[in-house]
Amino acid sequence: MKRVLLLGASGSIGTQTIEVILKNKDSFILSGISVGERVEIIDELIKNLANLNYFCVKNEKDYLKFKEKYPKKHFYFGDDGLIKLINECPSDIIVNALIGFIGFLPSVESLKLNKILCLSNKESLVVGGDIINKLLKEGHGKLYPIDSEHVAIAKCLYGKNINDVEKILITASGGPFFFLEKEKFKDITPCDALKHPTWSMGKKITIDSSTMMNKCFEIIEAHYLFNVSGDKIEPIVDRKSHVHSMIKMKNGDIYLQVGPSDMKLPITYALFEGKPDTSEGFMDVEKNTFDKYTFYPMDYDKFPLINYAYECLKKNGNYGAALNAANEVLVDAFLNNKIKYNTISEILDKIMKVFSYIKEVNINDLIETDKKVRELTKEYIEEYAN
Numbered sequence: 001m002k003r004v005l006l007l008g009a010s011g012s013i014g015t016q017t018i019e020v021i022l023k024n025k026d027s028f029i030l031s032g033i034s035v036g037e038r039v040e041i042i043d044e045l046i047k048n049l050a051n052l053n054y055f056c057v058k059n060e061k062d063y064l065k066f067k068e069k070y071p072k073k074h075f076y077f078g079d080d081g082l083i084k085l086i087n088e089c090p091s092d093i094i095v096n097a098l099i100g101f102i103g104f105l106p107s108v109e110s111l112k113l114n115k116i117l118c119l120s121n122k123e124s125l126v127v128g129g130d131i132i133n134k135l136l137k138e139g140h141g142k143l144y145p146i147d148s149e150h151v152a153i154a155k156c157l158y159g160k161n162i163n164d165v166e167k168i169l170i171t172a173s174g175g176p177f178f179f180l181e182k183e184k185f186k187d188i189t190p191c192d193a194l195k196h197p198t199w200s201m202g203k204k205i206t207i208d209s210s211t212m213m214n215k216c217f218e219i220i221e222a223h224y225l226f227n228v229s230g231d232k233i234e235p236i237v238d239r240k241s242h243v244h245s246m247i248k249m250k251n252g253d254i255y256l257q258v259g260p261s262d263m264k265l266p267i268t269y270a271l272f273e274g275k276p277d278t279s280e281g282f283m284d285v286e287k288n289t290f291d292k293y294t295f296y297p298m299d300y301d302k303f304p305l306i307n308y309a310y311e312c313l314k315k316n317g318n319y320g321a322a323l324n325a326a327n328e329v330l331v332d333a334f335l336n337n338k339i340k341y342n343t344i345s346e347i348l349d350k351i352m353k354v355f356s357y358i359k360e361v362n363i364n365d366l367i368e369t370d371k372k373v374r375e376l377t378k379e380y381i382e383e384y385a386n
């Protein structure tokens with residue numbers, strides 16, 4: 001029986017992780033959770049899960065309210081609270097389903113404590129992939145991705161040597177605007193961009209999926225997870241999101257992983273530490289599925305943000321932290337109608353040319369970069385708004 005601490009329990013991945021844990025009660029106990037502002041789920045979970053005793057919320061006022069209501073349980077709040085929660089909640093597995101930079105330090109802390117880290121927060125690897133990999137190498141923590149593409153790649157790689165792989169082909173759905181003319185991108189509203197054709201996800205990743213920043217992040221993620229250079233990782237479009245990724249071997253063989261668009265599959269796979277036979281009962285692929293597949297090449301002219309992946313892997317240092325910070329602020333500004341959709345890439349281009357690049361970085365440099373680039377991006381947004 002493994003004890004699970006779930007960070008980001010109120011989100012899209014978080015709530016699906018709870019479903020998976022409840023479905024596998026003989027294997028997992030939920031011992032702690034963190035939520036941000038959606039604190040409503042806490043009462044319900046306390047009512048139903050006797051072993052759930054550790055909680056972190058974002059705001060102090062919620063913390064004070066819950067501490068008074070449940071004096072025998074342990075409560076924490078804010079960013080420091082997340083780190084205390086990781087240190088004090090009894091756990092074997094930490095699922096990081098936080099969104100954005102906020103997830104980076106919890107990933108670092110989990111690995112410092114040699115936990116099994118099931119990582120949905122891909123931003124952790126974008127911001128500090130080298131630091132995460134160093135912690136894995138020096139300690140005995142483990143990392144399993146919760147991302148459909150990377151689980152697919154891991155499954156395709158079973159029994160194979162990574163040196164025999166010529167290309168990793170990461171599939172993308174293409175998002176809602178794959179067939180829309182580029183000239184019309186300026187008219188895209190948050191409502192249009194939040195309609196993903198195949199996946200139901202949190203708001204930020206849904207926008208990232210429409211701009212292909214999500215695919216850019218996934219290329220970086222694949223590099224750090226599988227130790228493959230950027231020139232061997234390429235996106236390819238499957239509009240149905242049934243093929244979750246492929247690998248092409250040097251001898252010409254292609255392996256692909258097919259399954260429904262259901263994040264509970266990669267969550268299950270990660271919680272069971274990559275055991276291949278854990279997704280039984282979910283599969284529902286029709287016999288004639290293969291007649292219907294059409295793949296498209298990625299359109300780099302329409303979706304130039306993907307190119308940042310390759311630049312990021314060339315530059316390393318604080319490049320990923322800057323890219324992530326600028327993107328987070330721009331996506332938020334777009335969702336709040338402060339900038340137009342096509343302005344996301346325009347401002348991002350400018351930021352990535354002017355931010356202070358540092359080659360050799362430590363964790364504090366990455367925190368500092370995140371702060372500074374957020375401020376810089378907000379200044380650019382103000383300029384565009386005027």
Ligand SMILES: NC(=O)c1ccc[n+]([C@@H]2O[C@H](COP(=O)([O-])OP(=O)(O)OC[C@H]3O[C@@H](n4cnc5c(N)ncnc54)[C@H](OP(=O)(O)O)[C@@H]3O)[C@@H](O)[C@H]2O)c1
Pocket residue numbers: 007008009010011012013014034035036037038039057058097098099100102120121122123146147148199200201202203204205263
């Ligand atoms: N959704 C998917 O299908 C999917 C697929 C693959 C990978 N991922 C990755 O998984 C991660 C989570 O995505 P998601 O779609 O599940 O996001 P989401 O639905 O927005 O959930 C994010 C979680 O983080 C919490 N949070 C946000 N800001 C916080 C803060 N300042 N302090 C404490 N907690 C905070 C939220 O709390 P509140 O909501 O309570 O404020 C929520 O629990 C992302 O890195 C994403 O790229 C997601």
